[in-house]
Amino acid sequence: MGGKFGYHGQWLRVDCSSGRGESIPLDEDALRRFLGGSGLGAYLLLELGAATVEPLSPEAPLAFVFSPLVGSPLTTSAKFAVVCKSPLTDRINDSLASSQFALAGKRTGHDAIVLVGRAAEPSILVIDEDQARLESARDLMGKSCPETQRLVREQLGPNYAVAAIGPAGENLVRYATISHDGRHAGRGGSGAVLASKNIKAIAVRGRKTCRWAFPEELNRLSKNLSKKSLGPATAKYRELGTVSNLLLFNRMRMLPTRNFQQAEFEQAEALSPQRIGEQRAKTQKSCAACTIGCEHLFSLKDGEPAETRLEYENLFALGPLCGVGDPQMVLAASQRCDELGLDVVSAGGTIAFAMECASRGLLDAPWLRFGDGQAMLKALELIARREGVGEFLAEGSRIAAGKIDGDSIAFAPQVKGLEIPGYEPRSMQAMALGFAVGTRGADHNRSGAYEVDFSEEVDRRDAGPEAAASAVETEDRAAVMDSMILCKFLRGALDDYWAETAEMLRLVVGWDMTVEELRRTARRIVSAKKLFNIRAGWTPDEDTLPDRFLDSPLPGDGAVLTRDRLGEMIRAYNLHRGWSAEGRLDEEALR
Amino acid sequence: MIVTVEFFGIPRERTKLSKVIVEGARLDEVFRELEEQFPDLAQACLQDGRLREGFAANLNGERFVSDPATEMQLGDSLLIMTADAGG
Numbered sequence: 001m002g003g004k005f006g007y008h009g010q011w012l013r014v015d016c017s018s019g020r021g022e023s024i025p026l027d028e029d030a031l032r033r034f035l036g037g038s039g040l041g042a043y044l045l046l047e048l049g050a051a052t053v054e055p056l057s058p059e060a061p062l063a064f065v066f067s068p069l070v071g072s073p074l075t076t077s078a079k080f081a082v083v084c085k086s087p088l089t090d091r092i093n094d095s096l097a098s099s100q101f102a103l104a105g106k107r108t109g110h111d112a113i114v115l116v117g118r119a120a121e122p123s124i125l126v127i128d129e130d131q132a133r134l135e136s137a138r139d140l141m142g143k144s145c146p147e148t149q150r151l152v153r154e155q156l157g158p159n160y161a162v163a164a165i166g167p168a169g170e171n172l173v174r175y176a177t178i179s180h181d182g183r184h185a186g187r188g189g190s191g192a193v194l195a196s197k198n199i200k201a202i203a204v205r206g207r208k209t210c211r212w213a214f215p216e217e218l219n220r221l222s223k224n225l226s227k228k229s230l231g232p233a234t235a236k237y238r239e240l241g242t243v244s245n246l247l248l249f250n251r252m253r254m255l256p257t258r259n260f261q262q263a264e265f266e267q268a269e270a271l272s273p274q275r276i277g278e279q280r281a282k283t284q285k286s287c288a289a290c291t292i293g294c295e296h297l298f299s300l301k302d303g304e305p306a307e308t309r310l311e312y313e314n315l316f317a318l319g320p321l322c323g324v325g326d327p328q329m330v331l332a333a334s335q336r337c338d339e340l341g342l343d344v345v346s347a348g349g350t351i352a353f354a355m356e357c358a359s360r361g362l363l364d365a366p367w368l369r370f371g372d373g374q375a376m377l378k379a380l381e382l383i384a385r386r387e388g389v390g391e392f393l394a395e396g397s398r399i400a401a402g403k404i405d406g407d408s409i410a411f412a413p414q415v416k417g418l419e420i421p422g423y424e425p426r427s428m429q430a431m432a433l434g435f436a437v438g439t440r441g442a443d444h445n446r447s448g449a450y451e452v453d454f455s456e457e458v459d460r461r462d463a464g465p466e467a468a469a470s471a472v473e474t475e476d477r478a479a480v481m482d483s484m485i486l487c488k489f490l491r492g493a494l495d496d497y498w499a500e501t502a503e504m505l506r507l508v509v510g511w512d513m514t515v516e517e518l519r520r521t522a523r524r525i526v527s528a529k530k531l532f533n534i535r536a537g538w539t540p541d542e543d544t545l546p547d548r549f550l551d552s553p554l555p556g557d558g559a560v561l562t563r564d565r566l567g568e569m570i571r572a573y574n575l576h577r578g579w580s581a582e583g584r585l586d587e588e589a590l591r
Numbered sequence: 592m593i594v595t596v597e598f599f600g601i602p603r604e605r606t607k608l609s610k611v612i613v614e615g616a617r618l619d620e621v622f623r624e625l626e627e628q629f630p631d632l633a634q635a636c637l638q639d640g641r642l643r644e645g646f647a648a649n650l651n652g653e654r655f656v657s658d659p660a661t662e663m664q665l666g667d668s669l670l671i672m673t674a675d676a677g678g
Contacts, residue, residue: 232635232645235601236673245678248599251670252652312678422678450676454647456655492645492675 005213006068006509007031011044012110014132016125016197017058017117021132026111032511032521033590036067036111038094039483039525041083042532044112045092046590051535055087055189056172056196058118064163064202066106067485068508071210073222075229076487078102078289082185084193085536086440088174088346088396089417092532093188093440096482097163098287101180104161107206119198122170124152126160129206137200142167144339145179152201164201165191166341168384172196173394175346175419179338182295182309183287186343188418188440213510221507225493229291233492238284241296242312243273245422246319253557254424257320258370259352260413260548262555263424267325271315276327281306292489300331308335316422317348322355322376329373333380340384346396349419351379353397353412354389354404362405365389410547415442425545426554426561428453429463433471433569436543437583439529445488448474461559465572472576476522483525523577527589530579540582543570592616592663596625598632600673602646605631618648619659621669636671647674 007026014021034043041063045051053059062084069077080102086093105113108129115125122141123134135155140148148164162180169176169191176191177184185191194202212218236244249255250268257265269275276298283306286293297306308331318324318333337344355370357363368375368389382390392403397412397419413420418441425432434447444450449471453460458467480501481488494500498515505513513521530538544550550563571581579585597610606629613628615621619640626633626640636646640659649655649670663669 232643235635236675239604240600242678244600244673245676248670248672248676251597251599252649444678448677454655454674454676456657459654488677
């Protein structure tokens, strides 16, 4: 059994059918090869054969994965990954969330908790160190995510940390979230997977801690890192939040508007953080163990406390993407997504798609118009309850396109079924590559290729194979950060990313990991996710963008991304990864 | 050369302005002019005619520039922003 420092060296397998848990050893070789979080989750799911099961079946595993850094004094380290086969994409999905659940989860004495099976009735899964049991969740059904969390803690006691689903998860909406303390394992529908096991909430507690290999040096490094985390590299997140992206993206015609029909929004100024904050109470929060404090919250109504988190992704998805320029509507919709347990990007993207279908006469829902905030709110409710148009919008834009009109898939804003985040691919063509090849679909977190678009390295409106090397580099860095786990907002504070992360591992776990080994680990983690997808049925034609984004100029801008050029970029990316030009690889990549 | 400088992100926060008109024939001249006019901006984002690490400059919404000798043309807009576009 591995895990002398930083790890417990075991994972907990919980059969939801019986409510019983079994601790299973994890060998040090696996931990060193996959680290934790996203990487360890991919490894466990591969070992459990998850690639070939139906995502919502009892056999499908759902993994909550911690990391060696959880519980350490390193800033932003209180994070956990939720890894499963996605019911939205049928491919691997790893999403991250933060705060006390990570700390309490690891204190159960396990590096991961994996759920299989299905409870006989709606249940709370309670994990008290290595003891698991089920309690009835009958009285919680229909409750929002925050309300569920509150009630479960009232019932069990405040030293439990709780992750829960809302009504959207209960109704198996394919992009339902798992939420904890206002943060979400958002993308890809892990909330539906938890619901398919008849689990409404999972509550964890424990007192088992890990030791660190070099505690005094670790404390010194942690203090230095915390100091750097308060410097200029994180000023944008601390002072403004990610919402500050909106005006810049609008100016540079990168802001997806009206289902990606345009890239600038005439009402963008009304949605600036300065304007939104003018007439509302606002406050800031941070996750447990975080010194950055990137969360900016606003009040929904005059006189009410500031409780609605606003990030760039929910601002764009529930604002310009749906043609909505009223900040009140955007805030209300954001709050409802959090309460219902809906991924904002997929919710906004699917609604925007439906709005376009309605405007084209393909969908009999004339009330669902671009710019109508009330219609957007109504759509969210219908989706969460799977009523009316919500019944098929709950499936995501790709499946909805199949039900509405076969040709509408050309403008369903998704890759592999995952709706595209707030970066217009035609004017950020390195990011377009990142979206096309991403293992969980269109994703700006697993690929940071927008950094390349924001540099002199490529012409962001006419990029080519030269973007591939940097796209790989940003993916590799993300793979390590998501497995360590550290918040990506910290990355600018690291002067030498690879050397400093290797040093963190040395001080926490005691491994003398060279930069070269860490780079190989990054590549192995990305390859593991790709191998999962291949086993799940991936074919090369999935690595692409919808027709809307290819060969036609971006309206109002003229930038063109040709299908051929995207194909060249993808081939260059695959070869740079050491895969075949088509993107195939085998188990050798996991060594 | 008359250049419109547009501020986004932290640069906007430091100047409390969305845009300003300055004179400069080259990029470094524009930056030095800004350093002089906006001490808070200088402290956060500029030093000796260059942008500090973590900030970027884009010409006319088209290309990113960093060479101090980059020539300004009449009617140019120089966008100054936080380089990190993470969301």
